[in-house]
Amino acid sequence: MSQFRALNYDVDPVFHAANKPPAKVGVLLANLGTPDAPTASALRRYLGEFLSDPRVIEIPKLVWFFILHGIILRVRPKKSAKLYQGVWTSEGSPLLAISKQQQAAIQAQLGDGYSVKLGMRYGNPSIASALRELQNEGVRKIVVLPLYPQYAGPTTGSTFDAVAKEFKDWRWVPELHFINNYCDEPLYIDALANSVREHIEKNGKPQKILFSYHGTPKRNLELGDPYYCLCIKTTRLVAEKLGLNKDDYMACFQSRFGYAEWLKPYTDETLKNLPAEGIKNIAILSPAFSADCLxxxxxxxxxxxxxxxxxxxxxxxxxxxxxxxxxxxxxLAHLIRRH
Known part of the structure; x- marks a missing residue:
């Protein structure tokens, strides 16, 4: 019994919080990720991690292993490296540079009561390393904001997987709030509408505005992924905010690969067909991307x-x-505060 009486239960056995200032609210901003350099070897590591995620590729593991390592990782890294070289900056990839700017700006707006970290689902800085930084600061409450406005299993769902995997090794799991979607957040819709309005004021109104979202296999929708519906909702809300007629805009989907059917209409096919329909002046944006990237x-x-x-x-x-x-x-700061 004397051994138990000797314990001081007012002292945090993990973080020694009694000797630290009051804990902040931790914020994890998460995005997809980026290679460390625009080289074939760096792309091979990055694509290997990205395309090995079962949330991203829903093909039996053994079959996909031979396709990935026998074909894709032998060919695609070199091609992708050339594309990255065309957009690379002195601060690294555009996604990483812009994400760091977002992190700093959100930290400044939230103030000293918050500790804002950046973590990438694939590549560096990793989600695990960002969470460990918050752990080392003694944070007991964490808000995770995946920077994907429209929920999808391969993006937001995969981010949750990475967070949960890291917490499995923590003895003291913090209070967690995971924001899985903000496709209809009024201030986000306002920001999108403002960006389109400013473009029109500067360049004139195009014949049609295309809202191009990153595509996913149609099978994902059929299995219950809400991404398509959320993209259509965002498009409608922005169009209503701008007072657009139905003929003034449309939603489409880009970045497909492979032979399976993906969400339609396809962006590239749409762009090929519009001039023949008399639509020769268009503006295009991609509301699913919170930061410009490849x-x-x-x-x-x-x-x-x-x-x-x-x-x-x-x-x-x-x-x-x-x-x-x-x-x-x-x-984004308002969304974090509210949660």
């Missing part, structure tokens, strides 16, 4: 421009992602 800066802004212009288009404008716009940062 899929927006290369695929949308460059590759798809060529697709549209080669088909007879005349004016093609890419509206950047919300990135660290003040209204976007305000929307």
């Amino acid at each position: 899929e927006t800066l290369e695929e949308l802004a460059v590759e798809n421009r060529h697709t549209f212009m080669d088909a007879g288009g005349e004016h093609y404008q890419y509206i950047p992602a919300l990135n660290d716009r003040a209204d976007h940062i305000h929307a």
